[in-house]
Amino acid sequence: MNFDLLKSVLELVRQFIQQNENKALYNNDLQGFIHWINDCHKNPSESENPWWVGKELGRSSESIINTLLIRIGRFAKMYSRSIGNSVFSSQDDFIYLISLRTRGAMSKMELIGHNVSEKSSGILIINRLIHNGWVEQTKSQEDKRKKYIQITEKGISVLEEHMQEIRKVSKLVVGNLTRSEQMLLITILSKLDKFHDSFYKMNLTTASLLDMVNKELN
Secondary structure (H helix, E strand, O other), rough: OOOOHHHHHHHHHHHHHHHHHHHHHOOOOHHHHHHHHHHHOOHHHHHHHHOOOOOOOOHHHHHHHHHHHHHHHHHHHHHHHHHHHHHHOOOOHHHHHHHHHHHOOOEEEEEEEHHOOOOOHHHHHHHHHHHOOOEEEOOOOOOOEEEEEEEEEHHHHHHHHHHHHHHHHHHHHOOOOOHHEEEEHHHHHHHHHHHHHHHHOOOOHHHHHHHHHHHHOO
């Protein structure tokens, strides 16, 4: 019997159990172990030169990235409909609540801009949250002309009540990505988000935004 091989396999099993214990990215069975092994020993060339639909016909990497981001966003939106048994009208409801819970009170336009919503739809979301008693509008102590939106105790309560469902959906959206893949994706998406956040803020009106996009394309 090859004891060295057996020891190596047992060490891999130990690593698999340890890494999968908290995150549970893989099933705790043979199939899950095999998937983990494959992810940990991928051929580097596969990630450096991936295949995508239409590549052989000249479809660019920019085109497929844009399509994939849109598709993943739509999957996330569909999954989010299951949260709260229709307590939330859309995923924007709890996304706005999470923004206020984590970042504190903001003006209407700050809240709308933070969530990259159009002004008209953002106002409708905020009004819906106010109507439900989940957020409230208050005046600044320093400047009474300024008004801020802040989450209420009722809003915190409804958010906490459904946070487990939100986490489950978030985990589903991440899918079968390994821990290292998740960290890499966070780095890449954060870089993209930073770029577009600055780009968007410099061109807040639709007209100027379109002008800037046309300049970038020419």
